[in-house]
Amino acid sequence: MTTIVFPIYDEVTQLDFTIPHQFLTMIPDIKVIVASVGGADVAAQGLVFSNLANLDLIEECDVLCTPGGLGCVDAIENERYMTSVRRLAGKAKYLTSVCSGSLVLAAAGVLKGHRAACHWAWRDMLSDFGVVPDAGRIVRDGNIITGGGVTAGADFSLALIAELRGSDTAQAVQLALEYAPAPPFDSGRPETAPPPLRDAVMAQMNALLGDGRRRIGLVAKGLTEATA
């Protein structure tokens, strides 16, 4: 049995963990635990997830997978949440993330000097933590496996399953979930999107992020000073 924990929080991007959750729960001997501080319900884009495990009480897991989202700024500033992330990261065999979830791991101090993926609009912030931003959709550095923005969670999940159970199992899950993507447009990356559209989306994302960039920078500065 392999145990994987998703530590979620309010305004997590729900798809960051619901994709890996769907892929991983296809496998009988993988136990998937979705947890929150105090086991409280989590609201995300209008959905409410309840019946969550109490993150404070989980001692260890084989795989830690931190999802991202706008709420990750609050989560990174939440000492109770981060205490659990650090505790689980300290014992996990694999440290993993989807989207801006890599910033959570970075803020936990466990990615320093390593390469990691992140959502394209947030990726540069990894540098604040001494982490090397990598534009790959699935980035592997030792026991650290990180996925890019949101939907990269599907490709990440197959890579993780292949690592845990072999490529036959990963391919079986791919078939069961009919993951043969055929997007009707080719705008999934800033390099392929029409530039005016890319600039508009970037502006929107920065507006939504608000002072998040500054706040994450402050956390990174505190971490650097504490470990200097």
Add this chain to the structure above:
Amino acid sequence: MTTIVFPIYDEVTQLDFTIPHQFLTMIPDIKVIVASVGGADVAAQGLVFSNLANLDLIEECDVLCTPGGLGCVDAIENERYMTSVRRLAGKAKYLTSVCSGSLVLAAAGVLKGHRAACHWAWRDMLSDFGVVPDAGRIVRDGNIITGGGVTAGADFSLALIAELRGSDTAQAVQLALEYAPAPPFDSGRPETAPPPLRDAVMAQMNALLGDGRRRIGLVAKGLTEATA
């Protein structure tokens, strides 16, 4: 404002609606409503969705989107659920589905004579309802837009957004969610998966489906007799 309703039920495949939910909630003037019979919590693969709208009380919507999953057999047999699906389908501008959700629409009697997509392992059951099974990932037939198995919901969502708001908006959402898929394997369709693996997955799915195929056939037979 465009209103879209996802009528969910226990053991829906959560990704069938969480993907479109994430894509559609990126757009400010689309109202996404996730509803269940009586507004009861819905359990799916270990996740619990709460704070749901009461499906019984929703009079109409612009877009109806039925998700699939093993639980759809029970849902199709649930008269209270199907009464709401038929009421909403009767007034909706677009009838849409992901995965075996097209069987829900078929069982509501609103797809007869039309083409529809479905999960590859369930697709043949559409014929029982006089619906033409189509192996496309996104299938459009008039105001009916249906997606294939589970992850097809991403491609379906972009097509739906392009229809509702134009291709620029769809491309902006694609970029925001970094939907530039790069699966590490090519086993997402029965035509591309290694045949022994395909047969093993098909056997597993049939075991999970149990007597679902027979039960869906009975519903189809009842519908045919009622409308003969």
